[in-house]
Amino acid sequence: MLFATIPWKTHFYPMVPLAWALRSAGHDVRVASEPEFLDTITEAGLTAVPVGSGETVEERIRRIRGEDVSGAPAAPFSKNSLYELGKAPRQSLSWEEISWIYNHVVVPQTWLLNDEMVDDLVTYCRSWQPDLVLCDVLTCSGAVAADVVGAAHGRLLFWFDLTLRMRQDFLRAQERQPPGDRADMLRDWFAEWTRKYGRDFGEELITGDFEINVMPERYRLQPHEQTLSQRYVQYNGRSVVPSWLCEAPRSPRVLVTFGLSSRQWEPEMPTVSEKQVQDILDSLADLDIELVLTLSSEERERIHRIPRNTRVVDFVPLDIIVPTCSAVVHHGGTGSFHGPLVHGVPQIVIECSVDAPAKRTVLREAGAGMSIAPDEVTGPRVKECLTRLLEDNAFRVGAERLRQEALAQPTPNALVAELERVTAEHRARR
Structure with a gap:
């Protein structure tokens, strides 16, 4: 083979x-x-x-x-x-x-x-x-x-x-x-x-x-x-469980990741800028959540304000962290989309991937999440969508239904x- x-x-x-x-x-x-x-x-x-x-x-x-x-x-x-x-x-x-x-x-x-x-x-x-x-x-x-x-x-x-x-x-x-x-x-x-x-x-x-x-x-x-x-079975390459993930989160954990693929050679694809990331962090700073943000060390240097409710990491295995999350915000990549799907976690897709329109339809029809166009990504907009995801249990029900369909394969x-x-x-x- x-x-x-x-x-x-x-x-x-x-x-x-x-x-x-x-x-x-x-x-x-x-x-x-x-x-x-x-x-x-x-x-x-x-x-x-x-x-x-x-x-x-x-x-x-x-x-x-x-x-x-x-x-x-x-x-x-x-x-x-x-x-x-x-x-x-x-x-x-x-x-x-x-x-x-x-x-x-x-x-x-x-x-x-x-x-x-x-x-x-x-x-x-x-x-x-x-x-x-x-x-x-x-x-x-x-x-x-x-x-x-x-x-x-x-x-x-x-x-x-x-x-x-x-x-x-x-x-x-x-x-x-x-x-x-x-x-x-x-x-x-x-x-x-x-x-x-x-x-x-x-x-x-x-x-x-x-x-x-x-x-x-x-x-x-x-x-x-x-x-x-x-x-779908997740593989992330070399993976190590960080010590902080061994404890249950004290507040709803939210993962924000824009994927390894955005660091590869795909210049024609839309991405989320550091300015937009900063705006998101500022807007989510007053929420009672544990926000985990994945950024490379180079990208982190361009972020000037890290709220107290935010942990910034270079990488964390998706199959390890996603099951502990209440919501995931991501760029629409394969692993970022399927990880929450197979674990029944509501998600917000920032429509950066080529097939983002279809993923938007899946989340809407399943009631498992929401999506935001790249040019509409602002801190207040992400906060509005995330608050809905965390407060409306219907999204959790929809995500679980989608998970059962995925696990039936x-x-x-x-x-x-x-x-x-x-x-x-x-x-x-x-």
């Missing part, structure tokens, strides 16, 4: 519990990524396979974009339709809208994150002959390698499946275009690589033979024809047998 991932912790960490479940069941498990990521993989106790160049992703972005690292321009239209949940028919994006996303976001991101990995991944898979290649949604190079050696190919979903929804929007819009105006840059990227290795393009390269999805079923963005459900260990069956099925077809 080969896991393939881009060198971002937020994409690798959710893979670790399943990788260990497979290894504990007796399978040979390895994880392929770029050289800059090898220490992170081996720190998780897993076997790493280096693929790609020695250049880091940050260095590559700077080399390609120069000093302008702002990424793709903002879409000249609303993308809210991409995030609509529910069974009611949705308004698909038009050809102009979806092709703009493909040409300006999806395809440039695909070749930037994958071109350096493809050849090495194919070479390694030809040598090792994995039965299954499991990839996060951005590691398209793993799909190419799986196709070349006839391995089953699964996609790991720890968020909403924008890839599948965008592909279906694209194909529907493409059918309505004149034959000479149906350019498909994502297909072209895959076809160029598969042609190099004597293979033909197939849609399963984009969508996977199957997917593994941790979202409770009724909140999934787009159903795959073959979806395996898995309970199979654990990684319980998923192993089904994963073995699906792998054998797709291997036999090839």
